[in-house]
Amino acid sequence: MDDNEDDITPAQVVADMRTAWHSESVSPCLLQSRLELVHCLVDQIEEMDKNLMTVQDRTHIKVSLHRLELQRLNYMINSYMRLRLKKIEENPIFLLEKHKEGIEKNKPPLMSEEELKFAHRFATAQTSVFSSTITQHLPASLARVPVPSEDLSVERVFISVESDDVEDVAVPEGDDPNSELLLPMQRENIYFLPLLSILPALEKNQVRLL
Incomplete structure (x- = not known):
């Protein structure tokens, strides 16, 4: 470890x-x-x-x-x-x-x-x-x-934020694949997000899948 x-x-x-x-x-x-x-x-x-x-x-x-x-x-x-x-x-x-x-x-x-x-x-x-x-x-x-x-672009997952250090997550906005919206992550909140958007935070154990 x-x-x-x-x-x-x-x-x-x-x-x-x-x-x-x-x-x-x-x-x-x-x-x-x-x-x-x-x-x-x-x-x-x-x-x-x-x-x-x-x-x-x-x-x-x-x-x-x-x-x-x-x-x-x-x-x-x-x-x-x-x-x-x-x-x-x-x-x-x-x-x-x-x-x-x-x-x-x-x-x-x-x-x-x-x-x-x-x-x-x-x-x-x-x-x-x-x-x-x-x-x-x-x-x-x-x-x-x-x-x-x-x-993995079509995959969506429920997550729980486990850390205060999670950076804002970029998620697609509407139907425009080139448009993104920055979503602030708050500890202990639950979100339904694209897997690719939260994968970096998941790899750092800052969020967990539900």
């Missing part, structure tokens, strides 16, 4: 992981990786599990409740990872290119190292299948694996 997150509390890790999980579940695109939260939470789960193993009376209701909480946290982590892998499977080549472009612009990585390896393997397998079943029968000019583009 970042240096300024070294002193983060276990409760805050769980809260941040829950936010990342929910955001990934409702976002139409793959969001920036929060695998550092996953690793931190896994460490906490392992420590809690070790502590439970030292309890003499394992039939106590408190032990059962702690076990239930560990199962809930494990489910959240697994669901978060499955959501991300599903999005990667849907368009691995495009996401690899998007990840590379983000790194070149000094943005936080879109995918973790583990996800990058998965995306490369899946893209290679996908290309191999297309080559052996379709593209080998096509002219050279058409023998390429299709890479669907990602059109």
